[in-house]
Amino acid sequence: MAPEVWGGLTYTAQADIFSLGVMFWAVLERITFLEEGATQEQLGAYVCKGRSGWLIPLGEALWENDDLQLCIPMKFKRAPPLPPPPGPAMCTLLSDMLASDPDARPPAEQLEARVRSALEEDSH
Structure with a gap:
């Protein structure tokens, strides 16, 4: 979920852009996790919180700290x-x-063009 959703704010299309970004990142980086009691890996983006090592969803981590710096690529x-x-x-x-x-997220109507442009630019 997007940070604003964790904070109980209005859910807009921009929350979907965030969720799609999480999925793109998880697929590109093969970020997986196992939920408690599950036997199959799932894709997602989590942040390790403090010394305890608790994993929290990326959106929740950004809601708690909007200055959190992401490392893309991670691996x-x-x-x-x-x-x-x-x-x-x-x-x-x-x-x-x-x-x-x-x-600050790209609007949905620009997203396809941005994805195509990024793929083309990176292929050269």
Whole structure:
């Protein structure tokens, strides 16, 4: 969930942009977790909180600390089946999609063009 949803604020299309950014990031980085009692890995983005090592959802972590700096790409040592790391344009797009401020995220009507542009730019 987007940070504003964790905070009980209005749910808008920008919350969906955040959620899509989490899924893009999780797929590109193969970020997985096991829920308690589950046997199958799930995709998602979580943040390790404090020394306790508790994992909290990215949206909740950004609601608690909107200055949280994300490291995209996260995994610098990659081995199959991980794809190559996302290029600079895709990293910028992911950072924009995962902005804690909903107004800083790209609007839905621009998202397809931004994704295509990032893929094209990074392929050169």
